[in-house]
Every structure is written in structure tokens, then in C-alpha cells.
Amino acid sequence: MSAFTLEDLFTIMRECAGEEESVDLADTAALQEFAELGYDSLALMEALSRVERAYDIELPEETLGEALTPAAFVDAVNAALAARTPAVEAAG
Numbered sequence: 001m002s003a004f005t006l007e008d009l010f011t012i013m014r015e016c017a018g019e020e021e022s023v024d025l026a027d028t029a030a031l032q033e034f035a036e037l038g039y040d041s042l043a044l045m046e047a048l049s050r051v052e053r054a055y056d057i058e059l060p061e062e063t064l065g066e067a068l069t070p071a072a073f074v075d076a077v078n079a080a081l082a083a084r085t086p087a088v089e090a091a092g
Helices: 006-017 041-055 062-066 070-091
Strands: none
Touching: 006 041, 006 070, 041 062, 041 070, 062 070
């Protein structure tokens, strides 16, 4: 599976929080904290759950507390994807 991107995250966040697609989050939001962007913990929990299901990964509970920005969240998801990828590639 390909890497998880900021665009992927923002699509999920818009769905979770009902944000209009016309709002361009990608330009300036990657390093802003979720709270500054108007996303509460409920939206983040929903996004985390959707990402786990869609990418068949399990993220540590600390992810929500430590990944305060979209960029950090994306990094956490990609780290989880990378952690499971070597075993799959070695078998191929």
C-alpha cells in the first residue's frame, strides 16, 4: 500500500468534522496543531479509527496525545505502515 499523505488525512478529517471541501487545509495546516485548526478530540478519534480500518494498522493509544499536528499524525501512520511492510516484501 502506498504512503499515507496529508491529503489523505485532510480528506478523512473533512468527513469526520463536516469541513467543507473548499477549505484548503494543505497549504498552511500541516504544522499547526489540530486544536488551532478547529478539530476536537472526538474528530481525531474518529479519524484515527478510520485510518486504522482503511490501512489495516493499529496505532498506539499515545498517537492522539503525541501527534498534535497533521504532519506528526501522518508520520505516525507511515511509521506503522513501514513497520508491517518488511515482512510482506520479504515474503514476495
